[in-house]
Amino acid sequence: MYIDVCAILFSVIVVGVLGQKVEQPELSWTKPQNKRAYIKCKVTGLDVNDYVHWYQQKDGEALKRILYVNKEGTSTVHNSDLREAKDFTVQRENDNDYVLRVNAVKSSHSGVYYCACWVFISGSHSETNFLHVLQ
Numbered sequence: 001m002y003i004d005v006c007a008i009l010f011s012v013i014v015v016g017v018l019g020q021k022v023e024q025p026e027l028s029w030t031k032p033q034n035k036r037a038y039i040k041c042k043v044t045g046l047d048v049n050d051y052v053h054w055y056q057q058k059d060g061e062a063l064k065r066i067l068y069v070n071k072e073g074t075s076t077v078h079n080s081d082l083r084e085a086k087d088f089t090v091q092r093e094n095d096n097d098y099v100l101r102v103n104a105v106k107s108s109h110s111g112v113y114y115c116a117c118w119v120f121i122s123g124s125h126s127e128t129n130f131l132h133v134l135q
Contacts, residue, residue, distance in 0.1 A: 021045055022117055031105045038101045040093075041115030046071045052098045054090060055114040056082075063114065069098065084108060 023042040031037040043052055053068040066085050069076045073092025078085040087109070089101045102109060 022115060033106060034104045036101065036103050037105045037109075038099050039113055039115070041098045041100070042096050043098055043115070043117050044096050046117060048072075051118045052090070053116045053118060054088070054100045055116065056084075056109075056111045057114065058111040066100070068118075073098065 021042075021044045023044075041052065041054075046052075048071055050071050051068045052071070054066045055063045056066050057063045064082050065079050066082060066088050067076055067078045067090060069090045069092070073090070076090055078088075084106075087102050087104075087106070089103075091099050091101060093099055098115065100113065100115070
């Protein structure tokens with residue numbers, strides 16, 4: 001069985017706010033079950049207190065945060081309320097690329113994936129995001 005990763009969007013997405021920029025160069029994937037999959041998100045303009053978050057949205061359901069990672073990529077926090085969160089890891093590559101990985105794709109991983117950066121500004125956060133469809 002194959003898991004289709006499709007894109008609603010038709011071109012490279014670049015979203016910027018407050019000096020941060022989130023880009024996603026690849027928009028569509030199809031992966032067989034039990035194979036490795038990854039989604040890359042390029043985030044620039046982050047400061048030391050900023051975080052990159054990954055969200056999943058299944059058809060007809062609300063967004064659920066999978067995990068978040070600090071700017072350096074050294075500290076990842078999984079959502080303990082999401083049973084499948086531990087299936088995912090995130091790795092920082094090339095200073096600005098944050099890669100969400102799953103080592104063995106399951107049909108339950110089907111959904112839309114969002115990358116967002118939360119920027120710390122005087123006790124509040126600002127959000128820049130990007131979405132992926134994984135079906």
